[in-house]
Amino acid sequence: MKNKNLRISYKNQAPTKEHKTHHWYSVNLYPFKNQINIGESIAGGHGERGGSVTLSILELLDYEGWENHFRLSGCEWAIQIIKSNKDDEEKLTDELIKGVCERSEFNKK
Template structure:
């Protein structure tokens, strides 16, 4: 039986995780694409806009502008079937992915009492982590004077964070509050977050 794609999960560090119907996982792309025909997928914002079907991935031209080397990154398009994706990807395990992060939202709220120019609130998720998968953090100052930090929590432990609801609002993802409070499974929460995040990329 031919292999088919079950889902695709974006992560930080310029990669997509492709999950197949047989449970196998592959990291795409497995190497730098800058000097290849897929050069535009070196831009995470473009890489994450892929359309997923059981038989492959597609990137459509989008009505946005990001110029690089005289070409518009968003105007590029590609369609890769499973054999091609296999060539451009490498296998990866759940253990290797357990701590991998996707930043769902981040907003600079400066000026604040802590810093006049750089006080970024962010909320992320660890899509392949089973327990402490909600990440809340701040970046204050930036550069060598960086302050702040982050914490990873299970949903049932969110109230141990002083004001996680307010933190979501400050980060720019107030919509996550109701979802994290909903009486649904973590798998459902993650799926909804990834869907909402994907829709925001080309909004």
């Protein structure tokens, strides 16, 4: 279970100067490790460019540009959750999961 992740959000920002149709930003939570993965996919397929990094909460807070990456990924709502709960990783993880569930397509009536 420790290697399972939950997608917080991802969003295609194309067209960009990098690619006309495929420039995805993503944010994923590893709830059993209290880690967050931020990634970028440019072009997709065999010609894929981009990359990702997995960080602890404290590392994320020190990572330059993380807030903008969250905005580009479509999860600006998670920024305040992280800032408000940075000293309590368990609560932070719970609040992020709750936020994902509230925004799920399966939760819409």
